[in-house]
Amino acid sequence: MVHLTRRYRISAAHRLHNDALGPEENARLYGKCNNPHGHGHDYALEVTVAGEVSPRTGMVIDIGLLDRLVEREVLDRFDHKHLNLDVDNFRDQVPTTENLCLEIYRLLAPNFPVWSVKPEDEPEDTGREDSAPGARLLRVRIEETPRNFIEYEAEDGVRHGR
Amino acid sequence: MVYVTRRAEFSASHFYHNPDLGPEENQRIFGKLNNPHGHGHNYVLDVTVRGDVDTRTGMVVDLKDLKQVIEDEVIQAMDHRFLNEEVPAFREIIPTTENIAREIWRRLEGRIGAGQLHRVRLYETADLYVDYYGE
8 A cells, every 4th residue: 555645736816705704703704814805825735545556557546647637627627716706616615725625625536546547548447457456535635825734534444445 | 652754865767667568558558757768856755763752862763873774775775776777676566656665665674773664755756755654
């Protein structure tokens, strides 16, 4: 069992505001982050997968495959967007780093396990005869700034390969 | 329980090739990484040892001993080397980041004077690293 982590970047704007609360409560709770014009961050996203090393490829997961998956599910959706206004994910929840982390986990999770196969243009079952079981999503970690980060991890079974 | 991490760096070249597969299949799976002349990385290695703090020394493990073991077992063997040719293990297995981390674990396991080897973390680049816990 090896854990592999890949780091990506997302630049996005957001505003922390809860419609269910009054303006004073929002200002008290979120301070400068409640500025109605929004503000932005260069988020750093780390995606960690866990799996056995394939004897055929020496890999847990094909990095190109992971990159395309994260690009499709996460980067295309959130990078250079206003999280409150441009995407559906935060219509009903405040785009805090916590909620962004959970949302990214939810977007990625259904794509796993991933087998160490090459591009999507291969027949669907290519590589599944590979003796290594598919890599599983273990952890999503997102840094809002170098001083603030949030991690969400799958249940213990993934960490320990069960 | 306290976790102590020592960092080391080494630069090495490698390429990915599975001799059981044909040239086209190797090219398809590994792409640019299949270039037989190799390419290189500046690897960053974090070795983490866990244990209780010794009441006499105030240490989990003596960091200069840990540094020396990493130097003898890893840096001497891998720094400024062509991994496929110069590290015997990689004549049999592909020197991917995953396999290099596992090989480093094998080299360090049992050589740490105090505490337990907990984790080998190996960065191939700042944006890619693997963790191996020995199982």
